[in-house]
Amino acid sequence: EAQVTQNPRYLITVTGKKLTVTCSQNMNHEYMSWYRQDPGLGLRQIYYSMNVEVTDKGDVPEGYKVSRKEKRNFPLILESPSPNQTSLYFCASSLSAGANVLTFGAGSRLTVL
Amino acid sequence: AQSVTQLGSHVSVSEGALVLLRCNYSSSVPPYLFWYVQYPNQGLQLLLKYTSAATLVKGINGFEAEFKKSETSFHLTKPSAHMSDAAEYFCAVRLSGGYQKVTFGTGTKLQVIP
Numbered sequence: 603e604a605q606v607t608q609n610p611r612y613l614i615t616v617t618g619k620k621l622t623v624t625c626s627q628n629m630n631h632e633y634m635s636w637y638r639q640d641p642g643l644g645l646r647q648i649y650y651s652m653n654v655e656v657t658d659k660g661d662v663p664e665g666y667k668v669s670r671k672e673k674r675n676f677p678l679i680l681e682s683p684s685p686n687q688t689s690l691y692f693c694a695s696s697l698s699a700g701a702n703v704l705t706f707g708a709g710s711r712l713t714v715l
Numbered sequence: 716a717q718s719v720t721q722l723g724s725h726v727s728v729s730e731g732a733l734v735l736l737r738c739n740y741s742s743s744v745p746p747y748l749f750w751y752v753q754y755p756n757q758g759l760q761l762l763l764k765y766t767s768a769a770t771l772v773k774g775i776n777g778f779e780a781e782f783k784k785s786e787t788s789f790h791l792t793k794p795s796a797h798m799s800d801a802a803e804y805f806c807a808v809r810l811s812g813g814y815q816k817v818t819f820g821t822g823t824k825l826q827v828i829p
Contacts, residue, residue, distance in 0.1 A: 633815065635817065642724065644819050645805065647816065647817065694758075700747060700811065704759070
């Protein structure tokens with residue numbers, strides 16, 4: 603089944619404790635992206651990647667890192683999480699840019715205490 | 716540059732009534748436009764997309780949207796609301812010409828009243 607898989611789905615952590623949210627897709631998509639969803643703010647793009655070793659900042663990249671060493675994986679790294687990073691995170695992928703549709707993961711709900 | 720504005724964070728309609736969710740966009744080049752739906756505790760899934768082939772676009776579950784360049788709008792409609800349409804709806808824009816970024820609106824929660 604074609605899908606985007608995120609892990610963990612739920613996580614509670616404390617300020618400053620490094621964490622990684624993994625994202626993997628099995629559709630050979632070139633484009634991958636991370637979003638955070640907050641009430642009243644919709645989805646805001648954190649980082650995106652057009653292909654292996656090619657990443658770029660979205661609208662809210664502060665406090666996050668990403669890497670794209672393999673085509674299928676695009677992990678989101680929070681080096682020193684803070685409470686304002688408590689949010690619902692979505693990974694998405696598409697074949698390429700343009701009119702191609704994004705396929706979303708099920709989401710990862712992160713709470714930083 | 717690109718942006719999307721969705722008017723109305725919450726919309727309530729009666730079952731069987733017309734659904735109208737508004738989306739206006741801003742873009743420096745011809746856009747690709749999308750409507751996604753998010754059901755509770757799920758990720759987003761595509762309802763429909765505009766890619767310049769036709770201005771009236773039909774999607775899944777009876778939804779459709781019309782691209783109006785003069786009004787920079789891409790409103791989503793459905794003639795008759797069902798209870799199962801209760802969800803949050805997001806409009807999104809991606810620029811043509813190889814631009815990578817996809818920008819989403821703030822979302823509209825649709826409530827369907829029996």
